[in-house]
Amino acid sequence: MTVSTTLKLSETLKAQVAKLAEDAGKSSHAWMVEAIETQAKEAGKRRAFYAEALQSRAEYEKTGVFFRAEDVHGYILARVSGKKARRPRPVKR
Numbered sequence: 451m452t453v454s455t456t457l458k459l460s461e462t463l464k465a466q467v468a469k470l471a472e473d474a475g476k477s478s479h480a481w482m483v484e485a486i487e488t489q490a491k492e493a494g495k496r497r498a499f500y501a502e503a504l505q506s507r508a509e510y511e512k513t514g515v516f517f518r519a520e521d522v523h524g525y526i527l528a529r530v531s532g533k534k535a536r537r538p539r540p541v542k543r
Contacts, residue, residue, distance in 0.1 A: 457482065464478075467481060467482060513542075514542050514543040515540045515541070515542050516540065516541055516542075516543065517538045517539075517540055517541065518538065518541060521538035521539070522538050524538075525537060525538050
């Protein structure tokens with residue numbers, strides 16, 4: 451079910467949206483709905499990212515186990531280059 455809402459836009463923003471929507475072959479309404487959906491999804495991803503970071507930090511504080519950045523970076527660069535690489539070993543502080 452959809453519900454209606456009202457957005458008050460400056461004349462400049464309304465014109466910008468109209469041009470962008472036209473370029474995309476969409477109505478201004480469809481373009482704005484898509485823009486809002488995109489921002490809502492991105493905000494959800496950001497929230498999940500922060501939650502995971504906080505959880506990782508709490509786990510580190512509890513266990514003291516971590517991976518050295520240079521080991522992880524070297525592993526990733528080797529893998530991206532198509533080379534075999536040994537997984538980084540965890541370190542305890």
